Amino acid sequence: MPLYPNIVIPRPIPGMATEFVLVMEKLEGTKLVDALKVEQAKMAAAQGKTLEEFEQEMMAKYVSGELYREAKKKYTPSALIVNTYASLVRTINQIKN
Structure with a gap:
């Protein structure tokens, strides 16, 4: 994936996958x-809010449909x-x- 050099996709581990389970290698990192x-914490701080306040506000917008309307607009x-x-x-x- 040359466009996204920082993205790593884990590889499946052969012999450990079934029809319902996919076992993949463990990746280090965040x-x-x-x-x-x-x-989100950075966005909240920029608005003078705590992360919890920011998350509650975004969830309320999501549940009410306001977030969708804002994005659509x-x-x-x-x-x-x-x-x-x-x-x-x-x-x-x-x-x-």
């Missing part, structure tokens, strides 16, 4: 969940942008044909 906690293109691109694609297709 667990993903621990690294995420560190990042921020990362979803407007109807105008979508229609503009659709018009551009139609025009390009007409020119090609």
